[in-house]
Amino acid sequence: MELRNTRQKQAIREAFSEAARPLSPEEALAYAQAHYKRLGIATMYRNIKALVEDGWLLPVEVPGRSTRYEVAGKRHHHHFHCKGCDKVFEVEGCVASSKPRLPRGFRSTSHEFYLFGLCSGCSARNKQHSKISDHGGRGETSVC
Amino acid sequence: MELRNTRQKQAIREAFSEAARPLSPEEALAYAQAHYKRLGIATMYRNIKALVEDGWLLPVEVPGRSTRYEVAGKRHHHHFHCKGCDKVFEVEGCVASSKPRLPRGFRSTSHEFYLFGLCSGCSARNKQHSKISDHGGRGETSVC
DNA sequence: ATGGTAATGATAATTCGTTATCATTGTAAG
DNA sequence: CTTACAATGATAACGAATTATCATTACCAT
Numbered sequence: 001m002e003l004r005n006t007r008q009k010q011a012i013r014e015a016f017s018e019a020a021r022p023l024s025p026e027e028a029l030a031y032a033q034a035h036y037k038r039l040g041i042a043t044m045y046r047n048i049k050a051l052v053e054d055g056w057l058l059p060v061e062v063p064g065r066s067t068r069y070e071v072a073g074k075r076h077h078h079h080f081h082c083k084g085c086d087k088v089f090e091v092e093g094c095v096a097s098s099k100p101r102l103p104r105g106f107r108s109t110s111h112e113f114y115l116f117g118l119c120s121g122c123s124a125r126n127k128q129h130s131k132i133s134d135h136g137g138r139g140e141t142s143v144c
Numbered sequence: 145m146e147l148r149n150t151r152q153k154q155a156i157r158e159a160f161s162e163a164a165r166p167l168s169p170e171e172a173l174a175y176a177q178a179h180y181k182r183l184g185i186a187t188m189y190r191n192i193k194a195l196v197e198d199g200w201l202l203p204v205e206v207p208g209r210s211t212r213y214e215v216a217g218k219r220h221h222h223h224f225h226c227k228g229c230d231k232v233f234e235v236e237g238c239v240a241s242s243k244p245r246l247p248r249g250f251r252s253t254s255h256e257f258y259l260f261g262l263c264s265g266c267s268a269r270n271k272q273h274s275k276i277s278d279h280g281g282r283g284e285t286s287v288c
Numbered sequence: 289a290t291g292g293t294a295a296t297g298a299t300a301a302t303t304c305g306t307t308a309t310c311a312t313t314g315t316a317a318g
Numbered sequence: 319c320t321t322a323c324a325a326t327g328a329t330a331a332c333g334a335a336t337t338a339t340c341a342t343t344a345c346c347a348t
């Protein structure tokens with residue numbers, strides 16, 4: 001398997017490379033169809049599965065949303081989920097220092113940090129059309 | 145609606161109060177049936193929905209899992225998801241200080257921090273029966 | 289105690305994301 | 319150029335979580 005190099009596979013890899021943010025299968029389909037119009041959703045699922053097994057893609061599980069996928073090998077980072085357009089973005093840096101105290105006997109092996117809010121596009125759109133429901137910061141976020 | 149005080153409703157509220165951790169509808173059903181045996185799952189879903197609307201319950205969305213619910217009004221905290229038993233626990237304290245830098249125009253309104261690993265029960269069980277797959281810390285967790 | 293009706297319980301139906309099926313297509317080895 | 323068969327595309331099927339349906343139950347104002 002995965003021995004023939006099809007236009008579909010190329011289009012799918014290009015989609016994830018270009019996007020530079022985690023994509024859902026449906027989102028990836030839209031991006032990839034810009035490269036190869038007749039691409040089907042089944043092929044997208046099949047190839048995502050294969051690319052994850054190959055280690056080329058990594059699943060990104062967002063709370064309350066379906067799984068997104070991003071190209072593997074990036075520096076440690078976290079994710080921002082836009083409530084407006086439902087897109088997920090990468091966030092550079094990390095929530096350094098502090099170490100949460102776990103109850104006795106608990107062993108933690110990994111963690112995830114998510115930010116929620118409005119991306120630049122939705123933030124601007126929101127500001128134009130209504131004055132309410134925008135209580136965000138200004139490029140920075142206080143953590144707790 | 146929500147004007148009659150049934151044994152089912154009492155049992156459901158007691159279940160969430162006693163558990164002191166976020167419960168899935170199925171988990172909550174098991175707890176509540178200790179108080180009222182003939183409780184059905186449909187009633188659980190109906191009441192969870194009502195209690196969320198009332199603000200008595202809060203949804204807790206865990207990456208890659210179905211939604212859990214916890215009683216509202218608690219101090220700021222985060223969650224620990226046990227890979228062994230799939231239960232979600234509360235974690236006191238927070239990942240203080242640092243502020244991730246967001247791209248221009250992004251506005252963040254909230255955040256979530258998740259820890260993954262093994263709870264005390266699963267950790268002990270794991271240590272007994274096999275020596276592998278436990279690379280956790282000792283009650284503390286380095287963040288990044 | 290009685291009765292109107294909110295609430296319940298069993299289960300059918302729905303939704304969403306994903307996987308399976310299978311006839312057809314097109315890559316690439318010979 | 320052929321040709322085998324990996325891969326695709328359309329869509330059916332699936333599984334899990336949740337919601338809808340509806341006959342029955344039981345809360346509580348009277």
